[in-house]
Amino acid sequence: TERSDYKFVKNSFLNSSQNGYKKKNMKKIYAIFILFFVLCACATGQKKNEIVVCGDDKVWIVNVDNSEGKNLDIVWKWNAQESNIPDDFKKYFQGMDECKTAKNGDWLLTSSSAGGAAIIERSSEKCLFYARVPAAHSIELLPDNRVVVALSHNEEGDCIQLFDINHPNQVLFQDSLFWGHGVIWMENRQLLYALGFNELKAYSLKNWKSEQPTLQMEKVWKLPTDDGHDLIRISENELGFTTSSGTYVIDLDTEKIVSFQPLEGKKFIKSFNYNKENGILSYTQAEIEWWTHNIYLENPKKTLTIDSINLYKVRPVIYE
Numbered sequence: 001t002e003r004s005d006y007k008f009v010k011n012s013f014l015n016s017s018q019n020g021y022k023k024k025n026m027k028k029i030y031a032i033f034i035l036f037f038v039l040c041a042c043a044t045g046q047k048k049n050e051i052v053v054c055g056d057d058k059v060w061i062v063n064v065d066n067s068e069g070k071n072l073d074i075v076w077k078w079n080a081q082e083s084n085i086p087d088d089f090k091k092y093f094q095g096m097d098e099c100k101t102a103k104n105g106d107w108l109l110t111s112s113s114a115g116g117a118a119i120i121e122r123s124s125e126k127c128l129f130y131a132r133v134p135a136a137h138s139i140e141l142l143p144d145n146r147v148v149v150a151l152s153h154n155e156e157g158d159c160i161q162l163f164d165i166n167h168p169n170q171v172l173f174q175d176s177l178f179w180g181h182g183v184i185w186m187e188n189r190q191l192l193y194a195l196g197f198n199e200l201k202a203y204s205l206k207n208w209k210s211e212q213p214t215l216q217m218e219k220v221w222k223l224p225t226d227d228g229h230d231l232i233r234i235s236e237n238e239l240g241f242t243t244s245s246g247t248y249v250i251d252l253d254t255e256k257i258v259s260f261q262p263l264e265g266k267k268f269i270k271s272f273n274y275n276k277e278n279g280i281l282s283y284t285q286a287e288i289e290w291w292t293h294n295i296y297l298e299n300p301k302k303t304l305t306i307d308s309i310n311l312y313k314v315r316p317v318i319y320e
Helices: 002-019 023-045 087-092
Strands: 050-055 058-068 071-079 096-102 107-112 116-121 127-132 136-142 146-151 159-164 173-176 182-186 191-195 199-206 214-222 231-235 238-242 247-251 257-259 269-274 281-285 294-298 302-305 311-316
Touching (some): 096 136, 146 191, 159 214, 191 231, 269 311, 281 311
Antiparallel strands (some): 050 058, 146 159, 294 302
């Protein structure tokens, strides 16, 4: 235990006083060791301040604390062309539009509007799962290593599709969702939430332990404005979402939808993330066409710029 370690250090140094050291000096050295152990413990528990950004065929992880403006501390890079994704699938990862993390920051859940979805292991850079998913715009990990993807407007899209990591590219179930753009799993509620053009749907898991799992729709909310785009978890009872004309928060207990004040008045927010406890906010906004070169951060206030990528989304790296 830590207490016994400290006792060992103290006794060792006090015993050494027999070799000419005075107890007064030993107390000072002991205090230094105590401070050293405390600082090490704090450093071990500290979480890194990192964000994932995606656009074009690229996914990058950036250390926020060491970055400012165009001077970025890029700690990890991935692109499909240099990955172990099957060669005939690489063409489906030309427009990366989602880049969430899972499994204590080591899994990156990615999707592309060019028609691909994949899970990449950060530590090995290996692809753990891939699928052909037309107009994919968001991806989420579900219990028992199942995966759900939201498909936007396409002849084969406008739905959500369910997969199993152990069986890449095999659709287990799908349900219609016009202009599907966002999916979020709420563990505490055991519900999946999916965002479409003008509605938010809630699904429960059915026959989940079988080889034919399904999603059962439980509730539908109409969005205050059309063109639903991004969907995030804010707290155990709140979801945040964007449309082309605003950013909103829905309280799932009261079902009340209100404007998200920090971004009120801003249009075409492509992605946003908000930590309610410390006020940290990050977002991207369509400033050129559907893309941008800027990542906006609040608390602390920063703007990070990547000229070489048509950026779509930004996400915090979540260390559980």
